Amino acid sequence: MRSAAVVLSSFAFLLLAACGENRQAQQPPAPPPPTVTVAKPVKKTVTERDEHVGRFVAAESVEIRARVSGYLDEIHFRDGQTVEKGQLLFTVDRRTYQTAFEQTKADLNRAKARLENAAAELQRSEKLMGTGNISDQLYDQRVAAKRDAEAQLQSAEAALRRSQLDLDFTELRSPVSGRIGDRRVSVGNLVTGGTAGNTTLLANIVSMDPIFFEFTVDEGSYLRFMRMTGGDKRGMPVEMKLLEEADYNARGTIDFVDNVIDQSSGTIRIRATFQNPRGLFTPGMFGKVRLNTSAPYEALLVPDAAVMSDQSRKVLMTVTADDTVVPRPVQLGPIYDGLRVIRSGVGPEDTVIVNGLLRARPGAKVTPRPAGQPGQGAPGGAPGGPAAGAPPAGGAAAAPAAAQK
Numbered sequence: 001m002r003s004a005a006v007v008l009s010s011f012a013f014l015l016l017a018a019c020g021e022n023r024q025a026q027q028p029p030a031p032p033p034p035t036v037t038v039a040k041p042v043k044k045t046v047t048e049r050d051e052h053v054g055r056f057v058a059a060e061s062v063e064i065r066a067r068v069s070g071y072l073d074e075i076h077f078r079d080g081q082t083v084e085k086g087q088l089l090f091t092v093d094r095r096t097y098q099t100a101f102e103q104t105k106a107d108l109n110r111a112k113a114r115l116e117n118a119a120a121e122l123q124r125s126e127k128l129m130g131t132g133n134i135s136d137q138l139y140d141q142r143v144a145a146k147r148d149a150e151a152q153l154q155s156a157e158a159a160l161r162r163s164q165l166d167l168d169f170t171e172l173r174s175p176v177s178g179r180i181g182d183r184r185v186s187v188g189n190l191v192t193g194g195t196a197g198n199t200t201l202l203a204n205i206v207s208m209d210p211i212f213f214e215f216t217v218d219e220g221s222y223l224r225f226m227r228m229t230g231g232d233k234r235g236m237p238v239e240m241k242l243l244e245e246a247d248y249n250a251r252g253t254i255d256f257v258d259n260v261i262d263q264s265s266g267t268i269r270i271r272a273t274f275q276n277p278r279g280l281f282t283p284g285m286f287g288k289v290r291l292n293t294s295a296p297y298e299a300l301l302v303p304d305a306a307v308m309s310d311q312s313r314k315v316l317m318t319v320t321a322d323d324t325v326v327p328r329p330v331q332l333g334p335i336y337d338g339l340r341v342i343r344s345g346v347g348p349e350d351t352v353i354v355n356g357l358l359r360a361r362p363g364a365k366v367t368p369r370p371a372g373q374p375g376q377g378a379p380g381g382a383p384g385g386p387a388a389g390a391p392p393a394g395g396a397a398a399a400p401a402a403a404q405k
Contacts, residue, residue: 033365036356038319041300043348046336048294050224053243054215058206058283059273060176065201066092066193067169072185072202079182082279083174083205090172090202092191097170101163104156111156115149122146169193178207179279206283209276213240213252215289216267224293225270238272238291248290250274250281300346301339306354307332316346317353317360319368325353325360 074091077083122142128134174180181204185191191200217225229236234255239248252274261268272289274281281287307330308315315327328350333341346352351368353360360366 033323033367034356034359035367035369036319036353036360037371038351038368039302039354039371041302041342041346041348041350041352042339043298043300044336045296046299046301046341047292047296048224048334048336048341049290050217050221050293051288051290052215052217052221053286053288054213056281056283056285056287057212057214057271058178058208059210059212060178060205060207061283062175062205063201064089064172064174064180064203064205065199066090066172066191067195068092068097068166068193070096070170070191070193072187072189072191073170075183075187077180079180081180082208083178083180085174085177087174088171089174089180092170092172092193094167094170097163097167101160101167104159104163108153108156108160111149111153115146115153118142118146118149172202174205176205176207178205180205208279208281210273211276211281211283212255213272213274213281213287213289214269215272216262216265216269218267219261221293222261222268225291228293228295236291238289240272240274240287240289242285242287252289254291299333299336300342300348301336302342302346302352303354304335304338304340306352306357307340308357316342316350317357317362318346319351319353319366323365323368325362325364325366327362 070092072090073093076088076090083089122145125134125139125142129139183203184201191202193199234253236254238252238254240250240252241248252272254270255273256271258269302316306316308317308327310327310329313329314332316330318326318328320326328345330345331343333343335341353366353368354371356366
């Protein structure tokens, strides 16, 4: 019995040992470290820029209103056409003012005749004074008559000039060159003129070339702008594009910076001047300007998708020589040509994870794959093709197309 028990125990032990070996043989091998895409930071000369949205404003804007009242007689332009300074636009009925001009002209001739008569009588009186044949009282009256005739002549001349102005004002001419809007009054309507009160608006004109572009900047952008210019703001070059354009094709210059910061918004108004020979830029149109806020300097750039947030810090995931993930706190700069400027935290020799960030854990091992090789992951760890905008390994020697000027 004892020998049978020993045999059974040995058999059970051998059976358990065999089962354990089978379980160990069935366990899968440990997975390899996750694959991530890495690249060296791009070293490049950059110039920091600020972008601001604004709108075009006419350098000159004039409302055409009549200075004299009357019925509108003629219109000498087409709605929306380009007009030149001094071009005839409207004509008010001239007949009333022509008649008034002729009357004042006759009054002027009458005043001249009175003055000539008064001067002749005074001359005769002066001769009689030498012989004592005229009283002092009569002589004084003729002196006063001549002075009165001179005053009446001056009044008639002023009245004639006023009548001439009223006659001239029946023709309304463009005070500036630019584009005129549509007519507000048709021929035959009564136009109320004058220099005050409820005068009739006939049309408006805005100058087109050159044209202003106004935009506002916050206090921080204003300080960067001031440090860049050294206080000499006028003449600084700016670039502009329309909202539907991809490139900054227009070039202009700063010509005005306001003298106070708006306390309600914390912004200050800046104005730039652009040439507009084709009339493409229209007052009221929106656009975006870009101006330099730093001198050119050497900087390191990485894809913006490679930057992660760690509470209040920004970090880049780097890979050491032994393929270990190490987070590096960094200080960020602006976006430049589609890449993020890194002010501090990494060097040109560091290897930065640009794709596969969700698979990278601090302190864990990874399988780094240089950007541009097949099989790399998409940003954020999702499978996919090459990373958009990721710089290839090798740093500045192979900058991506998005960073090329």
